[in-house]
Amino acid sequence: xxxxxxxxxxxxxxxxxxxxLNCSFTDSAIYNLQWFRQxxxxxxxxxxLIQSSQREQTSGRxxxxxxxxxxxxxxxxxxxxxxxxxxxxxxVEMTTDSWGKLQFGxxxxxxxxx
Amino acid sequence: ETGVTQxxxxxxxxxxxxxxxxxxxxxxxxxxxxxxxxLGQGPQFIFQYYREEENGRGNFPPRFSGLQFPNYSxxxxxxxxxxxxxxxxxxxxxxxxxxADTQYFGPGTRLTVL
Numbered sequence: 001x002x003x004x005x006x007x008x009x010x011x012x013x014x015x016x017x018x019x020x021l022n023c024s025f026t027d028s029a030i031y032n033l034q035w036f037r038q039x040x041x042x043x044x045x046x047x048x049l050i051q052s053s054q055r056e057q058t059s060g061r062x063x064x065x066x067x068x069x070x071x072x073x074x075x076x077x078x079x080x081x082x083x084x085x086x087x088x089x090x091x092v093e094m095t096t097d098s099w100g101k102l103q104f105g106x107x108x109x110x111x112x113x114x
Numbered sequence: 115e116t117g118v119t120q121x122x123x124x125x126x127x128x129x130x131x132x133x134x135x136x137x138x139x140x141x142x143x144x145x146x147x148x149x150x151x152x153l154g155q156g157p158q159f160i161f162q163y164y165r166e167e168e169n170g171r172g173n174f175p176p177r178f179s180g181l182q183f184p185n186y187s188x189x190x191x192x193x194x195x196x197x198x199x200x201x202x203x204x205x206x207x208x209x210x211x212x213x214a215d216t217q218y219f220g221p222g223t224r225l226t227v228l
Contacts, residue, residue: 004156034216034217036219041202041222041224042221042222043118043120043204043219043220043221043222044157044204044206044219045219046216046217046218046219049216089156089157091156091157097170100145100147100162100208100217101147101159101162101170101172102147102149102157102159102206102217103159104156104157104158105156106154106155106156107156
């Protein structure tokens with residue numbers, strides 16, 4: 001049974017620092033991994049999607065890496081800004097599922113202080 | 115702005131009642147998935163519909179049911195509401211059932227069961 005874990009549960013950094021968010025999963029038979037952002041009481045916004053054959057994806061200040069063999073993904077956010085304050089969730093899709101079911105971690109709540 | 119809308123935004127029901135939540139997917143998206151997100155948790159997969167047929171189901175009882183219509187709208191119905199059904203309900207649409215394509219989430223419906 002796949003388990004997706006995100007540590008830490010909460011993180012507070014001063015503006016300008018780089019953010020490093022961790023996601024681990026127990027079953028490496030993943031089809032892909034996605035990072036999402038969720039603002040309070042709102043839906044999810046997809047940030048980056050990494051296919052299982054890829055090692056990383058980049059978009060602007062965001063970079064996500066994937067190490068399937070060790071069951072880990074890391075989301076890096078460079079030069080954090082107060083607007084980056086949100087909850088960040090990772091989710092995996094399994095090759096063993098016959099549909100696009102996402103399995104989520106509980107998220108890391110990030111606060112960037114001015 | 116993802117183009118996925120949900121209604122209503124908030125809803126309060128009492129235990130034992132029935133509720134219908136609605137989602138309007140992006141035009142052309144054949145797949146809609148529904149998730150339940152309890153406070154402080156990651157979303158949990160309820161089920162997915164592909165071209166108006168149920169395409170997979172998570173660990174939710176039969177009192178959770180759904181419909182998908184040809185006009186890219188869909189419904190989540192919950193019968194015999196329980197207190198634990200209080201959560202944010204999210205729908206997500208994508209072109210195909212497999213996650214090579216990003217899933218686009220709506221803003222959610224906050225359901226409170228008293």
